[in-house]
Amino acid sequence: MADNNLDELTDEELILEFQQNNTVRAFEILVERYKNPLTNYVFRFLGDYEACMDVVQDAFIKVYRYKDSYSSIAKFSTWIYTIAGNLARTEYQRRRRRKFFSINAFGEDKDETYDIPDESYRPDQITDSGIKDEIIQNAIQKVSPAYREMVILRDIQQLSYEEIAEITGITVGTVKSRINRGRAQLQKLLKDIYRE
């Protein structure tokens, strides 16, 4: 299939093309389409851009390696969000464990870190230029992970309740209730912003 035609195909058609004919260009188009939404989703969940990039790359590598495990009954976006979400959750737990066992956990100042400062290109600093965005991002990090994921998928990624239910593997009712609780937690955390 010609490259021009590939650009017009839907996500599901592209992954089928990649499955059946091993067309790498189809995969590259999928990467182009999903790299930014996934980066935004994973970054808002983890709050660390470097870790987020690793997770998103790992998600695409999984798509590349296990392309045959995708079944056409599901939407491609749901599938890739599920992969990225699982990887993000695993990374979040790993980081929490590492933090628990690290020397920082025993220090007086819990926010103190021993990371070597990285002066390289940091899009998170560019995008979170506004103080408000930074405050909101910090507040999101304080919301319980189960609620945080739902709020990000709904209010930041603008996905439907059904899609979120499919991605997370829980019922629509539970999704709605978790979104509600997450929003309530966020509102409590951001009350100072609303006063202003």
Next chain:
Amino acid sequence: MNPNDDMKYQDVVNNLKQMQQVKAPSGFEADLMRRINSGRYPAENSYRRKIFLPYRLIPSAALALTAILLIFVLNNNGTTQDNPLLQAPREREDSATKTKTALVSSEGQSVSKDELSTSREISGGQKIADNLRQDKPAGNSAPNKENFSPTVKGNISPAGNSDRFITANFTSNRITDYPVSKAGLNFRQINLSTEQKVQLSRLKERLELMFNERSKQ
């Protein structure tokens, strides 16, 4: 979820929607394709490896260690071995009674274990008495011989309401006429060898000779 909830959290929703999109770096595709082509995939953890990862083992290892420590501590407290020399000897049930009451099975009917042991005692007692009579020196005839000769007086009477059993009471008047109670005696049972038995019977003979001589005097 109420339809009013969206309105309730309108500020939060709006703020989240207005947040700037975080984008992937420009060289994202190139890095990704490089990783794919170089085969530097994230190592897939096998099921077995996932289970036996050290951090997963920490809670179970701690639990096992605690259990082992508890077992050791409790065992050390519980296993204070009593010195057998300081313990009171175990009282034998069969020797604690003043008179022995034996239940002997009658007329070839099925005999229980207790019944058998009791009948053995009776026959054993008679046997000892017979032996003592035989062991007595032939030429040693004394006027009050009967006072010192070992005798076993048997008193057999029907027992209770059952005609299957008979009660046998045995008392010895060999040396003393008063009944000897073994209750409260501190003794232990020793299985004698044949040599020891022979030695014991000799001692008994000597003792009897001594008694005979004293009585003559």
